Amino acid sequence: MFGDSDFASNAAAGVAGNVDLFMNTVGWLSQQENLISVRPKEAADRRITLTAGQQLRINWLALAVIPGFIFGAGIMRWWRRR
Numbered sequence: 001m002f003g004d005s006d007f008a009s010n011a012a013a014g015v016a017g018n019v020d021l022f023m024n025t026v027g028w029l030s031q032q033e034n035l036i037s038v039r040p041k042e043a044a045d046r047r048i049t050l051t052a053g054q055q056l057r058i059n060w061l062a063l064a065v066i067p068g069f070i071f072g073a074g075i076m077r078w079w080r081r082r
C-alpha cells in the first residue's frame with residue numbers, strides 16, 4: 001500500500017482516492033481520529049453539447065431507426081417461420 005510517497009505527489013493526487021488515503025493517514029498519525037473520514041467526491045461535469053443536426057439524428061435513431069429495425073427483424077422472423 002505505502003511503498004513510497006509517490007501516492008501523495010501532485011501527479012498522483014487525482015488517482016483513485018490517493019488524497020483521501022494521505023489525509024486519513026495524517027489524521028491517524030496525529031492521533032486525531034475525528035479527521036479520518038471518506039470525503040464526498042466532487043460531481044464531474046458530464047454535460048454534452050450537441051448541434052441541432054446531431055440532436056435531430058439522435059432523435060431519428062431512437063424513435064424510428066432502432067424500433068424500425070426491431071420491427072423489421074420480427075417481420076422477417078415471422079415470414080421465415082410461416
